[in-house]
Each structure stands twice: as structure tokens, then as C-alpha cells.
Amino acid sequence: MKKITGGVTAAKGFQAAAVAAGIKYKDRDDMALIYSEKPCVLAGTFTSNVVKAAPVLFDKKVVEESPYGQAVVINAGIANACTGREGFSYCEQTAKAAAEALSISENAVLVASTGVIGMQLPIDRIVSGIKKLTEGKQGDLEAGTRASRAIMTTDTKNKEAAVQIEISGRTVTLGGMCKGSGMIHPNMCTMLAFVTTDAVISKELLTKAVKEDVVDTFNMISVDGDTSTNDTLLVLANGMAENPEIRENSPEYEAFREALHEINETLAKKMAGDGEGATALFETKVIHAPSKQDARILAKAVICSSLTKAAIYGHDANWGRILCALGYSGVIFDPEKIELFFESKAGRIQIYKDGVAADYSEEEATKILSEPEVTVVVDMKNGEESATAWGCDLTYDYVKINADYRS
Amino acid sequence: MKKITGGVTAAKGFQAAAVAAGIKYKDRDDMALIYSEKPCVLAGTFTSNVVKAAPVLFDKKVVEESPYGQAVVINAGIANACTGREGFSYCEQTAKAAAEALSISENAVLVASTGVIGMQLPIDRIVSGIKKLTEGKQGDLEAGTRASRAIMTTDTKNKEAAVQIEISGRTVTLGGMCKGSGMIHPNMCTMLAFVTTDAVISKELLTKAVKEDVVDTFNMISVDGDTSTNDTLLVLANGMAENPEIRENSPEYEAFREALHEINETLAKKMAGDGEGATALFETKVIHAPSKQDARILAKAVICSSLTKAAIYGHDANWGRILCALGYSGVIFDPEKIELFFESKAGRIQIYKDGVAADYSEEEATKILSEPEVTVVVDMKNGEESATAWGCDLTYDYVKINADYRS
Incomplete structure (x- = not known):
């Protein structure tokens, strides 16, 4: 191709x-x-x-x-x-x-x-x-x-x-x-x-x-x-x-x-x-999920979370919001088993493991999150299926564009 | 009481x-x-x-x-x-x-x-x-x-x-x-x-x-x-x-x-x-729905819609977004049958009827939407059940608060 x-x-x-x-x-x-x-x-x-x-x-x-x-x-x-x-x-x-x-x-x-x-x-x-x-x-x-x-x-x-x-x-x-x-x-x-x-x-x-x-x-x-x-x-x-x-x-x-x-x-x-007001493409890759459908639901929950989207805009490694979004997605999993990573052109770091924060540098995380394309990798450690979803950050401009779109 | x-x-x-x-x-x-x-x-x-x-x-x-x-x-x-x-x-x-x-x-x-x-x-x-x-x-x-x-x-x-x-x-x-x-x-x-x-x-x-x-x-x-x-x-x-x-x-x-x-x-x-960054309480009342559960789902879809919330912030009578949110809620209904109203302390107007915009004054709508408590009434015209949901508008300050909450 x-x-x-x-x-x-x-x-x-x-x-x-x-x-x-x-x-x-x-x-x-x-x-x-x-x-x-x-x-x-x-x-x-x-x-x-x-x-x-x-x-x-x-x-x-x-x-x-x-x-x-x-x-x-x-x-x-x-x-x-x-x-x-x-x-x-x-x-x-x-x-x-x-x-x-x-x-x-x-x-x-x-x-x-x-x-x-x-x-x-x-x-x-x-x-x-x-x-x-x-x-x-x-x-x-x-x-x-x-x-x-x-x-x-x-x-x-x-x-x-x-x-x-x-x-x-x-x-x-x-x-x-x-x-x-x-x-x-x-x-x-x-x-x-x-x-x-x-x-x-x-x-x-x-x-x-x-x-x-x-x-x-x-x-x-x-x-x-x-x-x-x-x-x-x-x-x-x-x-x-x-x-x-x-x-x-x-x-x-x-x-x-x-x-x-x-x-x-x-x-x-x-x-x-190019989402309204977006400054970054926000990708979530779910890997090692028990089913394709679970992987899709989990990935989409993360890119849809307003709080996570706002954190991406702020280049803030607020992984708790990602975990929260996975948790309310409707898919059942053990939060202690999964692992989270941030990656972009600026590098890759693990941010969550064994139920608690991984040992990472906030400075490095911010550097990774400051790129125009940012990825969260969610390793479910519970299967072979994967899915990717794409969203964008939530910014002042999204509000500006939509508070008065018609005029 | x-x-x-x-x-x-x-x-x-x-x-x-x-x-x-x-x-x-x-x-x-x-x-x-x-x-x-x-x-x-x-x-x-x-x-x-x-x-x-x-x-x-x-x-x-x-x-x-x-x-x-x-x-x-x-x-x-x-x-x-x-x-x-x-x-x-x-x-x-x-x-x-x-x-x-x-x-x-x-x-x-x-x-x-x-x-x-x-x-x-x-x-x-x-x-x-x-x-x-x-x-x-x-x-x-x-x-x-x-x-x-x-x-x-x-x-x-x-x-x-x-x-x-x-x-x-x-x-x-x-x-x-x-x-x-x-x-x-x-x-x-x-x-x-x-x-x-x-x-x-x-x-x-x-x-x-x-x-x-x-x-x-x-x-x-x-x-x-x-x-x-x-x-x-x-x-x-x-x-x-x-x-x-x-x-x-x-x-x-x-x-x-x-x-x-x-x-x-x-x-x-x-x-x-008092939602983060909110300037208004945004209430949605669904009336005459076929079931209580339908009424709840419909009401909640409207108060959760980012686009509708941004329009409320802009005091913009963008009823199309309300209809859109009702439409993707998961409840099946005939969009041509339902009616929509805005109400607040400043008055009440019909905004949608018979599948198209009702004949209302944008000026009056903006006046109604400029109050600190704003209600959308959705008349499903298809039953006896009702439900109310409450949210808030989506503002710059929501983004500001959440783009860097941890620092």
C-alpha cells in the first residue's frame, strides 16, 4: 500500500x-x-x-x-x-x-x-x-x-x-x-x-x-x-x-x-x-484486553473524559482521572493489575503500576504531554485484544466556539 | 414538612x-x-x-x-x-x-x-x-x-x-x-x-x-x-x-x-x-414520557451534553443541540411529536414544535437564558411519566480549574 x-x-x-x-x-x-x-x-x-x-x-x-x-x-x-x-x-x-x-x-x-x-x-x-x-x-x-x-x-x-x-x-x-x-x-x-x-x-x-x-x-x-x-x-x-x-x-x-x-x-x-479548540490529538491505546469490545469501550472512555481532556490541555500527568474513566466505563477489571504509560515523540514513561503511582518524574511527564500528539497506553494484562481511540484536549477555545456558535 | x-x-x-x-x-x-x-x-x-x-x-x-x-x-x-x-x-x-x-x-x-x-x-x-x-x-x-x-x-x-x-x-x-x-x-x-x-x-x-x-x-x-x-x-x-x-x-x-x-x-x-466553573444551574424536566426510566435517561442526556452546556453559558437558545442530545440518549421517540420550552424567572417560551423551530423571539430567549437558574422542559407527549436532571453550564473556568488542578 x-x-x-x-x-x-x-x-x-x-x-x-x-x-x-x-x-x-x-x-x-x-x-x-x-x-x-x-x-x-x-x-x-x-x-x-x-x-x-x-x-x-x-x-x-x-x-x-x-x-x-x-x-x-x-x-x-x-x-x-x-x-x-x-x-x-x-x-x-x-x-x-x-x-x-x-x-x-x-x-x-x-x-x-x-x-x-x-x-x-x-x-x-x-x-x-x-x-x-x-x-x-x-x-x-x-x-x-x-x-x-x-x-x-x-x-x-x-x-x-x-x-x-x-x-x-x-x-x-x-x-x-x-x-x-x-x-x-x-x-x-x-x-x-x-x-x-x-x-x-x-x-x-x-x-x-x-x-x-x-x-x-x-x-x-x-x-x-x-x-x-x-x-x-x-x-x-x-x-x-x-x-x-x-x-x-x-x-x-x-x-x-x-x-x-x-x-x-x-x-x-x-x-x-482538529476537534473544536483542540491543541493536541489525544490517543488512547488499550492493549492485552480480554475482548475487542472491552478494549474499545475502555479506550473510548478515556478519550471522552472531560477531566482527562482538560488535564491533557494543562500537560498535567493526572493519571488518576484516566484510571477513574476506565473504572466507570462499564468494563469490569482489577485496578491493581493494570498498568498505564504516557508516550509521545518526546518519550515514554510508566505512570501507574500495582495499584499506585509508578516512580516517574513529573518534569519528564510534562515534557511528554507537551507534544501535539499524546498517547496513553493502558495495559490491561488480561488478554490479547487491543483497540485505539482518538480524541483531543478540552480547551478554553472549545467553550468559546460553542458558547455562541450561531452568531 | x-x-x-x-x-x-x-x-x-x-x-x-x-x-x-x-x-x-x-x-x-x-x-x-x-x-x-x-x-x-x-x-x-x-x-x-x-x-x-x-x-x-x-x-x-x-x-x-x-x-x-x-x-x-x-x-x-x-x-x-x-x-x-x-x-x-x-x-x-x-x-x-x-x-x-x-x-x-x-x-x-x-x-x-x-x-x-x-x-x-x-x-x-x-x-x-x-x-x-x-x-x-x-x-x-x-x-x-x-x-x-x-x-x-x-x-x-x-x-x-x-x-x-x-x-x-x-x-x-x-x-x-x-x-x-x-x-x-x-x-x-x-x-x-x-x-x-x-x-x-x-x-x-x-x-x-x-x-x-x-x-x-x-x-x-x-x-x-x-x-x-x-x-x-x-x-x-x-x-x-x-x-x-x-x-x-x-x-x-x-x-x-x-x-x-x-x-x-x-x-x-x-x-x-456549584459545578466547577459554573455560572448557572441548568435543569432539564422531561414530562409525559412513556416510562420513568426513559424520562430519566432523556433528562440526563440533555444536562450532560457539552455543546448544550456551552450554549447555556453563552445564553444561546441553540435548541438543536438539545434535540440532538435527546436523539442520541438511547431512547426511541418521534422527533416530530415532541415539544421544547425554555423557562426561568424571566419567563417561559416554546422553542420547538412539529419537527421545526417554534416562532419565538431570540431576544426573549436570551433574556430567559441569562438567569442563574435555567430550565429546559421537554414534553414527550407520549405518556404520564416525568423526571428532572440538574447540571451546569460549561465555561472557561471549568477548563481553567481542571487543566492544572494538582498544582
């Missing part, structure tokens, strides 16, 4: 565009289009929140019922959530306008929105935006990057990833982009993420690969514990790599899974590290 | 004391004693965290195995959590020293600690503190207040409550105190709370009353989602009111339950309102 530069336009036959449609932001791109020259098989996972945004309801239907997808229209600024029947009709109107402009089937268009909840979309501006997006779509990497910038809300960095693998002598490319900074605690899937590939793969197998992978990638990040109304991951495969179709339980499927995992994990980590 | 001034010394026969023992703080009281002239029947609930502080393990045993309790020794500054066998032996030594100084049975002494996790107690200072506490103990209300101040950590206000009821012509008094400001998300019980009463009641019935009541009081508050290692509620009843013993399913039991509920709810609300 080779990591390459690029995003949703990295794979063959995919184009993208961005435009300043004036949905809510001024003087910046706020609509994006992903388009495939050929129809794509589709897979998607969506929020588990019972309050589902209109685009989530719309896309679920497309993913389940349409044989193919060929375009995704995304807007930032307004989430089209809690907007009732009117909001849903804007999804239909968006898809219709895009299908006409692109001369493709109406049920091959997906839509996604991100931003404030409860406001209606200005559908006239959406429709004029679609026209410009269609005219401006291009297949170069720069077009993908512009699209990834257009879907940002409180994000401070655009988020893209791309890899290439060889399948039976053909080069298969996967690329993706995502956005997400607050209301990030995906459950089935993350805020908005889009992965494109030119692989030849069936809808069933693509769906399986996606479902298997999100539990260890997008579902393992959290910024603030709030599972959004709009969480959406869409994966489009247009088959233009012309590889022999990827079959289940084959080495080719493993290679594809690994590539998909690399894209999903990279995007998920970028989202966690 | 009559609300009266006072705390743990309000009921007959209870004394208290406070002393500056220099455990970790300087120039302030940091140890407290609650003492009953007569042995008390005991009830207690403790943290559900599998990482239990030494005093929790110690007190659980006393509550379960001792016929009576007569004294509680509490220290602030160090939590005696994650301190291994050494930490547990300090509980034993504390109880022994207190029993000797008070000339009571060693297994009638309970201990409680609050503060930083992972440090060992300076047992010599604890023992000299006990001597001074024993000498200084008094039965007036002021002694109870001094005790309630001595157990504060990041709390900004001491927290006491007391009520009187009549049982068969005898005046029965209940009083309590608690502390708690961060790491507050009780599950079975809160940080540290102590309730004393002179009622004549059996251990079994007292235990039943306490267990029934905490699910709607202490377990319905949250400051930061972190369930502490030290959560403890102890209730001591010394029988000195000389009422005929309170029997199950009697009007007297109902009166006692109501009085206990008043104390617990008052203390729980004080804790939520």
Missing part, C-alpha cells in the same frame, strides 16, 4: 468542484460536488441518533434502494436537521437540480449538509450553486482539495487522504475527505466523510468492508461526546481501475480492507486532532 | 467539628467530624466505578456489617483513591484513632476523603486532626456549617439542608451536607454527602428509602460526566426524636421519604449549581 497526495479526486474518473453559494458563510466556498464519470456502487453508514437530519434520511434511502450513485452535493453552514418535511423536500429539489445539470439519474444523487441545526436551506442559492458546481467540476487533485475546504465549518484544517494498492496487476486508488470538529462522537459513522475509489467491487462486499471498518476508525473518535444528527460516511466505487472484481475472503479483499482502513483511520484521526 | 436552617447538626444528638489539619491545603479547615451521642442505624450508597477509593471500600464494609455507626471522619485535599493497601490501612488507622478518642466501637466509625487521586494521606496529621476534632465537637448549627466548609475542594459554596416533619406528635429532623464540584456524575450516589436524622427507623427501611431516593436526586446530576472513585452518601439515624418506629407503607414512611427527598434534592441541586 502506498500513501499518495490527494483526496476524493485521487481515484480514476472522479471529479470535484467547490463554490461560494452564500448559504450562510460569506466570502468563502460553502458548497461542494463529488462526481464520477461512471456510475458507482455505493455503501454508507449513518448516525444512530434518532433525530436524523433530512439528508441522512434521504441518503439512507438512496444507498439502500438505488443500484448506483454518481454525484454527491454537499453544503456547509446549515445542517438541514430538525427542518421537518420542508427540509426533506430541499434534499429532493437538490438532487433533482443536480441530476438535470449533470444529465444523470435523479436517484443517483446523494446530498449532505453540515452546520447549524434548525434553519431551513435557501434552496434558490443551493440550485444556483449546483449550476456553478457542475460547470466547474474538474478531475485534478486541487479540485478535491477545494471541495474538502468548502465543507469545513469550525474545522481549522481540511482533511484528505489517499492511497494506492495493486490488485491483480491493476493500480487501485482510494481517496477521501471529511469534515468534523464539534458534535463529534460518531456512532455508526462520523460527521461527514466521503471516500471514492476506482476499485471493481460489488455493493455487498463494499458495504461489508465499510461496516467492518468504521467500528475501529470513525466510531473510535470523540471530540465532545455529542453524537450528531448528520453523521454520514459515503463510499463510492466506480470500477474504473478495471481490476478483476474483488471477492470475499481473498488476498485482494484484505488489501482493499487495509487501504480502506488507512483512509478511514487517517481521516478519523485528522478529525479528532 | 418545614424547611429549617442547618445541616448535619440540625437533628437531635448530632455534633460536628472542623479543623485545619494541613492535609494538603494551608490556612483552612480540611478535616471534619460528624458524631452522634447515640449509636445510629446506617444506610449508604457508593460509587459504581470499579476503581473504588479506599474509604469507599472501607465504608461499604461498615455499612453492610456493623449494626451501628456513630462517627464519620472526613478529609479534603487528598482522595485516598488509587493508593493500594497502604491507602486502605490509613482508613483503618483513622477509624482506630477516632474510636479511641471518642470511646466508641472501632466498627462504628466511617471515613471519607475527597481531593486529588493517587497521593497517600499524611496519617500523622490525620491522627492529630482527629484529636482536635474530638475535643472541639459541638452540637450547634454553626459547628455543622464549619464541617460543611471543611470538606470543600473546588466548591465555591458550602452545601447544607435541613427539614422537620411531625411523626405521631414527635418532631423529627433531617439535616445534611455535601461537597462536589468536579468529577460529578454520580452513579448510585454523589461525591460526598452526609445526612443525619433523629428519626426512629430500622436499618432495612432506611436503606430502602435511601436507595429509592438517590435515583431521582443524586443520580440525576452531572457536572462533567466523570463518575468519581469516591462517591459516597451516608445516612445516619440515631432515634433521638423518640417517634414510634417508622413502618413501611405507612403515612409516616411517606412523610419521612418526602423529607429525605427534600434534603437529597436540595443538596444535589446545590452541587450541580
Whole structure:
């Protein structure tokens, strides 16, 4: 597997565009289009929140019922959530306008929105935006990057990833982009993420690969514990790599899974590290757990703990809060048996052992915790399973951003 | 039921004391004693965290195995959590020293600690503190207040409550105190709370009353989602009111339950309102829910949502975040059916109805949200059950307090 530069336009036959449609932001791109020259098989996972945004309801239907997808229209600024029947009709109107402009089937268009909840979309501006997006779509990497910038809300960095693998002598490319900074605690899937590939793969197998992978990638990040109304991951495969179709339980499927995992994990980590107000990516690795599920629950409890997140911001080796979070996670374990370590580029130290503090230097701990990527390793000493979760520190800026997001 | 001034010394026969023992703080009281002239029947609930502080393990045993309790020794500054066998032996030594100084049975002494996790107690200072506490103990209300101040950590206000009821012509008094400001998300019980009463009641019935009541009081508050290692509620009843013993399913039991509920709810609300960095008490009332359990889960999801808490701090009527929190709570409902209201001393407005924003004035909403006590009413329109949860807003000061608590 080779990591390459690029995003949703990295794979063959995919184009993208961005435009300043004036949905809510001024003087910046706020609509994006992903388009495939050929129809794509589709897979998607969506929020588990019972309050589902209109685009989530719309896309679920497309993913389940349409044989193919060929375009995704995304807007930032307004989430089209809690907007009732009117909001849903804007999804239909968006898809219709895009299908006409692109001369493709109406049920091959997906839509996604991100931003404030409860406001209606200005559908006239959406429709004029679609026209410009269609005219401006291009297949170069720069077009993908512009699209990834257009879907940002409180994000401070655009988020893209791309890899290439060889399948039976053909080069298969996967690329993706995502956005997400607050209301990030995906459950089935993350805020908005889009992965494109030119692989030849069936809808069933693509769906399986996606479902298997999100539990260890997008579902393992959290910024603030709030599972959004709009969480959406869409994966489009247009088959233009012309590889022999990827079959289940084959080495080719493993290679594809690994590539998909690399894209999903990279995007998920970028989202966690760019959490609202964050100054650090906060990773928790649980090792030697009795089950995979236990490992996941424990890792996620630590990266979700407000107190631990605030301590990470303060570069404070307050391991008691980590132990506390593990303790209330719901997993049963013997606190006297486990061991804790901090690690980062600046080094690695043991901080807890045999039920009490390990003998470590606070100065060294602070040095390790002052890096932009910080890891807690939790050794459960009780099995062979492991899991990793990613979050960020809790800062003044998180409060600032969210105390008055709407104005 | 009559609300009266006072705390743990309000009921007959209870004394208290406070002393500056220099455990970790300087120039302030940091140890407290609650003492009953007569042995008390005991009830207690403790943290559900599998990482239990030494005093929790110690007190659980006393509550379960001792016929009576007569004294509680509490220290602030160090939590005696994650301190291994050494930490547990300090509980034993504390109880022994207190029993000797008070000339009571060693297994009638309970201990409680609050503060930083992972440090060992300076047992010599604890023992000299006990001597001074024993000498200084008094039965007036002021002694109870001094005790309630001595157990504060990041709390900004001491927290006491007391009520009187009549049982068969005898005046029965209940009083309590608690502390708690961060790491507050009780599950079975809160940080540290102590309730004393002179009622004549059996251990079994007292235990039943306490267990029934905490699910709607202490377990319905949250400051930061972190369930502490030290959560403890102890209730001591010394029988000195000389009422005929309170029997199950009697009007007297109902009166006692109501009085206990008043104390617990008052203390729980004080804790939520004094959450670390808080500027407002944030209450969520769920009404017309299909079950009590659903109502509790929904109410708690709203007061736990970081995004909603930040919006409350910003006096921002961001009802989408409330709906989002209800949606990921785990309770299934139809978002189009429910209704949302904001209320406070400044008024009441409907903010959400029929799946979309209600027609309200943002200016009025901001006025309502600018009060020190703010309520969200969630009308599920699908049953007869209700529940209330209490939290606080998320502020810069929460981050400030917790980014470097240990230094």
C-alpha cells in the first residue's frame, strides 16, 4: 500500500468542484460536488441518533434502494436537521437540480449538509450553486482539495487522504475527505466523510468492508461526546481501475480492507486532532484486553473524559482521572493489575503500576504531554485484544466556539 | 414538612467539628467530624466505578456489617483513591484513632476523603486532626456549617439542608451536607454527602428509602460526566426524636421519604449549581414520557451534553443541540411529536414544535437564558411519566480549574 497526495479526486474518473453559494458563510466556498464519470456502487453508514437530519434520511434511502450513485452535493453552514418535511423536500429539489445539470439519474444523487441545526436551506442559492458546481467540476487533485475546504465549518484544517494498492496487476486508488470538529462522537459513522475509489467491487462486499471498518476508525473518535444528527460516511466505487472484481475472503479483499482502513483511520484521526479548540490529538491505546469490545469501550472512555481532556490541555500527568474513566466505563477489571504509560515523540514513561503511582518524574511527564500528539497506553494484562481511540484536549477555545456558535 | 436552617447538626444528638489539619491545603479547615451521642442505624450508597477509593471500600464494609455507626471522619485535599493497601490501612488507622478518642466501637466509625487521586494521606496529621476534632465537637448549627466548609475542594459554596416533619406528635429532623464540584456524575450516589436524622427507623427501611431516593436526586446530576472513585452518601439515624418506629407503607414512611427527598434534592441541586466553573444551574424536566426510566435517561442526556452546556453559558437558545442530545440518549421517540420550552424567572417560551423551530423571539430567549437558574422542559407527549436532571453550564473556568488542578 502506498500513501499518495490527494483526496476524493485521487481515484480514476472522479471529479470535484467547490463554490461560494452564500448559504450562510460569506466570502468563502460553502458548497461542494463529488462526481464520477461512471456510475458507482455505493455503501454508507449513518448516525444512530434518532433525530436524523433530512439528508441522512434521504441518503439512507438512496444507498439502500438505488443500484448506483454518481454525484454527491454537499453544503456547509446549515445542517438541514430538525427542518421537518420542508427540509426533506430541499434534499429532493437538490438532487433533482443536480441530476438535470449533470444529465444523470435523479436517484443517483446523494446530498449532505453540515452546520447549524434548525434553519431551513435557501434552496434558490443551493440550485444556483449546483449550476456553478457542475460547470466547474474538474478531475485534478486541487479540485478535491477545494471541495474538502468548502465543507469545513469550525474545522481549522481540511482533511484528505489517499492511497494506492495493486490488485491483480491493476493500480487501485482510494481517496477521501471529511469534515468534523464539534458534535463529534460518531456512532455508526462520523460527521461527514466521503471516500471514492476506482476499485471493481460489488455493493455487498463494499458495504461489508465499510461496516467492518468504521467500528475501529470513525466510531473510535470523540471530540465532545455529542453524537450528531448528520453523521454520514459515503463510499463510492466506480470500477474504473478495471481490476478483476474483488471477492470475499481473498488476498485482494484484505488489501482493499487495509487501504480502506488507512483512509478511514487517517481521516478519523485528522478529525479528532482538529476537534473544536483542540491543541493536541489525544490517543488512547488499550492493549492485552480480554475482548475487542472491552478494549474499545475502555479506550473510548478515556478519550471522552472531560477531566482527562482538560488535564491533557494543562500537560498535567493526572493519571488518576484516566484510571477513574476506565473504572466507570462499564468494563469490569482489577485496578491493581493494570498498568498505564504516557508516550509521545518526546518519550515514554510508566505512570501507574500495582495499584499506585509508578516512580516517574513529573518534569519528564510534562515534557511528554507537551507534544501535539499524546498517547496513553493502558495495559490491561488480561488478554490479547487491543483497540485505539482518538480524541483531543478540552480547551478554553472549545467553550468559546460553542458558547455562541450561531452568531 | 418545614424547611429549617442547618445541616448535619440540625437533628437531635448530632455534633460536628472542623479543623485545619494541613492535609494538603494551608490556612483552612480540611478535616471534619460528624458524631452522634447515640449509636445510629446506617444506610449508604457508593460509587459504581470499579476503581473504588479506599474509604469507599472501607465504608461499604461498615455499612453492610456493623449494626451501628456513630462517627464519620472526613478529609479534603487528598482522595485516598488509587493508593493500594497502604491507602486502605490509613482508613483503618483513622477509624482506630477516632474510636479511641471518642470511646466508641472501632466498627462504628466511617471515613471519607475527597481531593486529588493517587497521593497517600499524611496519617500523622490525620491522627492529630482527629484529636482536635474530638475535643472541639459541638452540637450547634454553626459547628455543622464549619464541617460543611471543611470538606470543600473546588466548591465555591458550602452545601447544607435541613427539614422537620411531625411523626405521631414527635418532631423529627433531617439535616445534611455535601461537597462536589468536579468529577460529578454520580452513579448510585454523589461525591460526598452526609445526612443525619433523629428519626426512629430500622436499618432495612432506611436503606430502602435511601436507595429509592438517590435515583431521582443524586443520580440525576452531572457536572462533567466523570463518575468519581469516591462517591459516597451516608445516612445516619440515631432515634433521638423518640417517634414510634417508622413502618413501611405507612403515612409516616411517606412523610419521612418526602423529607429525605427534600434534603437529597436540595443538596444535589446545590452541587450541580456549584459545578466547577459554573455560572448557572441548568435543569432539564422531561414530562409525559412513556416510562420513568426513559424520562430519566432523556433528562440526563440533555444536562450532560457539552455543546448544550456551552450554549447555556453563552445564553444561546441553540435548541438543536438539545434535540440532538435527546436523539442520541438511547431512547426511541418521534422527533416530530415532541415539544421544547425554555423557562426561568424571566419567563417561559416554546422553542420547538412539529419537527421545526417554534416562532419565538431570540431576544426573549436570551433574556430567559441569562438567569442563574435555567430550565429546559421537554414534553414527550407520549405518556404520564416525568423526571428532572440538574447540571451546569460549561465555561472557561471549568477548563481553567481542571487543566492544572494538582498544582
